[in-house]
Every structure is written in structure tokens, then in C-alpha cells.
Amino acid sequence: MQCLYKDLRLAAHPTLYIFILLGALVIVPSYPYSLVFFFGCLAPFITMMYGRETNDIYYMALLPIEKRKIVTSKCFLFAVTQLSQLLFSIPFTILHAVYLPQSNVVGLNPNIAYYGFGLMIYAIFHFIFLTEFFKTAYKTGKAFIFGIIPAVICMIAMEVLPHLPGTDWLNSTISFDLLLQLPVLAGGIICYAISMILTNIIAAKQFEKVDL
Template sequence: MIFNLLYKELRLAAHPNLYIFTLLGVLVIVPAYPYGMVFLFGCLAPYLTFMYGRETNDIYYTALLPVQKRDTVKAKCLLMVLAQMTQLLISLPFAVLRVHVLPNGNPAGIEANLAYYGFGLMIYAIFNVILLTQFFKTAYKVDKAFLLAIIPASIAVIIMEVLVHFPGFKWLDSVAPDMMLRQLPILAVGIIVYSIGMITAYRVSVKRFEQVDL
């Protein structure tokens, strides 16, 4: 059943820009570009889809189907995870390629390295938890939920981009093998935070959505 709902999300509920923004993982190949913008695009895409769903009464339509409310929440969560993970996977070959094509680093901010992906997962987690839990309070007020979520996510992106310019944190901006090894804990923390964040967002959103009278 959940796979049918996810299929419905991809075919009917997803805004076309969700697919376009997912492809923007390729931006890590652009020289002198703040790569944190990739994560912000990964946050903007679900928002546009939720807003599109509001205008097309997607939640109400889904509620008319023979599914539980928790499955509706799960489908939305899976759609966000699928879009964001696909965006990161698309970016990976371009991140590897840029090391060989543009070996002089990224003067605009952090390099597309292990620390970058670890921080990115944390940024996604911050945004997803706030957006989902706030949206499913009403299953309608997506603009307020987006504003509450994008502000801390944007602040996290700024911190990530600025941090690497301080002498003590230069290792975060490196693609040298020994420095990448040092960055592994950040990636591990990012994976853990993202996983726990999505589980928490799902559970809280289910409790809130079950009390919403559609």
C-alpha cells in the first residue's frame, strides 16, 4: 500500500520543480559557487510540492482513499527522503570530477567533500523535522511551516560556508585523503541526525495529523 501511495506522490502530487531541483546536485561542479545552495534547493523542492498539494487538495484527496492517515504522512516523508537522497547521489560523481577538473578548491565556501555531505544531511534534517511537524498540525498551512523551517536551515548553511574560512577549520575544506578521513565523523553524525530526524518527524507528524479534522 505504501508503495502505491509513493507512486501516487511521484505521479500526481509532486510539483514538476521537485524533479528539476533534484537534478541541481550537479551544481557542485560549478567553480566559485556556494555549494550550500544545493541543500537549500533540496529544501525548496518539497515546499513547492506541499504548496502544490494544498492548491490541488491532495491531502483531502488522499484522505478519501482507503488508507490510514499515518500512511499519508509516511508517503510524504518518503517523497522528501527520495528527492533529497537522489539529489545527493546525483551530485557525487560531479563532486569527484571537480577535484580533477578544478583542483584549486572553492573560494566561495566549503568544498564538496565528506564534511560537506555530513553538514548537508544535518541541514536537511533541521528543515524536514520543522516543515513536516508544523505542516501536519493543520495539513494546510504550508507557508508558515516553510518559513519556520527555512530560517534555521539557511543559518546552518551560512555557518557551514563561513566556518571553513577560519584558520582552525581549514581541514573541513580539504579533499586530501588524510583530511577526508578526519571528516568521516561529521558524515557519520549527519547520517545519524538525518535518520533520527526523519523518524521523529514522522512520529510527531502522525500524532498531529490524526487530530486534524479534514
Template sequence: MISNLLYKEIRLAAHPNLFIFTLMGPLILIPGYPYTMIFLFSLIGNFVNLMYTRENNDIYYSTLLPLKRAEVVLGKWLVLLVSQLLTIVISLPFAFLRLQLLSQPNPVGLEANTAFYGFGLMIFACFNFIFLTSYFQTVYKVGASFLKGLVPATLVAIIVEVLVHFPKLAWLDAVTFDGQIKQLPILAAGILIYSVAMWATYKLSVRRFSQVNL
């Protein structure tokens, strides 16, 4: 069922911009760039995708299929999950390549290191919970839902980029092996927060969508 839902979403309902914004990993190779923008671009891609869903009336179409409302929510939830995990996976080779090509530290903010991915998962978690649960209250107010989720997610990204400029938190910017081992608790926290947030996002979205009169 999950594979069929994902197949339907990608082949019939996905907007091309979703794929474009998922492929922003190479931005890690740009010197002096705020790398958390890679995560924010992924948020924009998912917003455009759900806006496309609204314009094509895909939610209504999906409810006409032999699907439960929970499965309709699951399809959109899966697209969000898969696109964000792909954003991370695609960026990883470029993060390793950056270490080989660029010896200078990033003057703007956080390096593409272990802490970077932990914070990235936190940015995703913050956005997903607010955006998707707000969207499934009406399945029409995509723009308002996006802004509700984007503002706190952007604030988290700004805070993360600023933190590494404090001397006592400089270890967050480390790219050495020992330095990144020290950052593992942040990655673990990011994975935990993301997992819990995605579970809560799905459950609350299903509850809210069950009350929507299409």
C-alpha cells in the same frame, strides 16, 4: 504498500519543480559557488511540491482512499526522504568530477567533500523536522511551515560556509584522501542526526495529523 504510496505521490501529486530542484547536483562544478545551496534548493522543491498538494486538495483526496492517516503522512514523508537522498546521490559524480577539473579551492566556502555531505544531512534534518511537523498541524499553512524550517536550515548552511575560513577549521575544506578520512565523523554524525530526525518527524507528524479536522 510503501512502493504504492511512493508511486501515487510521484505519478499523481508531485510538482515538476520537485524534480528540477532535485537535479541541482551539477552546480558543484561552478567555481566560487556556495555549494550548500544545492541542499537549500532541495528544500524549495519540497515546499513547492507541498504547496501544489494544497492547491490540488491532495491530502483530502488521499484520506478518501483506503489509507490510514499514518499512511497519508508516510507518502509525503517518503517524497521528502527520496528527493533529498537523490539530491545527494546525483551530486556525487559531479563532486568527483570537480576534483579532476578544478584544481583551485572554493573561495566562497566549503568544498564538495565528505564533511560537505555530513553537514548537508544536518541541514536536511533541521528543515524536515520543523517543516513537516508544522505542516501536518493544519495541512494548509505551507508557506508559514516552510519559513519556520528554512530560517534555521539557512543559518546552519551559512555557519558551515563560514567555518572553513577559520584557520583551525581548515581541515573541513580538505579534498585529499587523508583529509576526507578525518572528516568521516562529521558524515557519520550527519547520517545519525538525519536518521533520528526523520524518525521523529514521521512520528510527530502522524500524531499531529490525527488531530486535524479536514
């Protein structure tokens, strides 16, 4: 917990917190709401790049703590901010459903399925980005490219899927259709939880081999 507290206070780049507020973009009419998740992926990259320039990882490695705790702290740091972004967006999603109930012509409406897909996107990016980064604890750009490409592909699929024949229920905010979307949300939660666990285990093992 001390490592996480230190990361929240010192290591996190300001954009990590600013991008939480971008969850409010779900209130914008006819907007590709998957961009909210793109910003949620961009913020960890900026923070890790900022940490590289300030020797944050090197500094923490000099402290009398296990390397795996450094990895765990970073995993929790990004999980806290990503989930905070989603929670922050919920009131705006409700306002969107009340005042903008029409279908989003650009992509997926903010609804229950939207959050399920978002958690899946974060799970994919989180796993690839952090496991790749902790192979060297230095190459942030390479790790980001490897992680963001599949994440963007999933974002595009998320926006296109509701406009395919027979998938109108994914884009709906009607009560019955929202119930049909619950398995998507459940799948997203499961994927995110599994990703967090695997990322922590694999990245920690890789970081143990790194000679700083």
C-alpha cells in the same frame, strides 16, 4: 508503498525532480554550494503548496487508508528526492576534486564533510517543515518559513566554518583530510535517520487531530 507510488506519479510537483539535477552545481567554480541544499528544501515546499491547491491531502484522507500512512508517504517522498539529489551530485563532486582542487573562496568545497553538513541541514528542515505543516495540513507558507530560517543559518555556518582558524581540513579534498571528515558524514547520516523517524511519528500524531 502505494501511497508513495501515487505521490511520485501524481502529487510531486515537477520542480521536485528538476531540483534533483541541480546537484550538478557542485561543478561550478567558486560557488556557494550550500544553495544546492536550499533548492532541496524549496522543492518540498513547492510540492506541498501544489498539493494544497489540488486538494491532494484531502483526496488521500477520503481513501480507506490510515492518516499516518499519508504522512509516511510524504516523508519518504522528500527523503527519496533529497537523497537522489545528493547521489546525483557525487560524480560532479569527483570531477570538481580532480579538475578544481583549489580551495573554494566562497565557502565549503564539495567533499565528505559537505555531504555530512547537507544531511544535517535536510534533517533540520525536514523535521520542522513537516511537523509544522501537519498541524493544519494547509499552512505551507508558515511551515516553510519556520523550517527554512534555521536551515539557512546552518548553510551560512557551513560556508563560514572552513575559513576559521584551524578548520582548513574541512575544506580540503586531500585523502588524509577526507578521512578526518568521515565523522561529519556519519553525524549527518545519524541526524537524518533520527529526523526521519521523529518527523514521521510526531507529524502523524498531529495529523490525526486535524479535521479536514
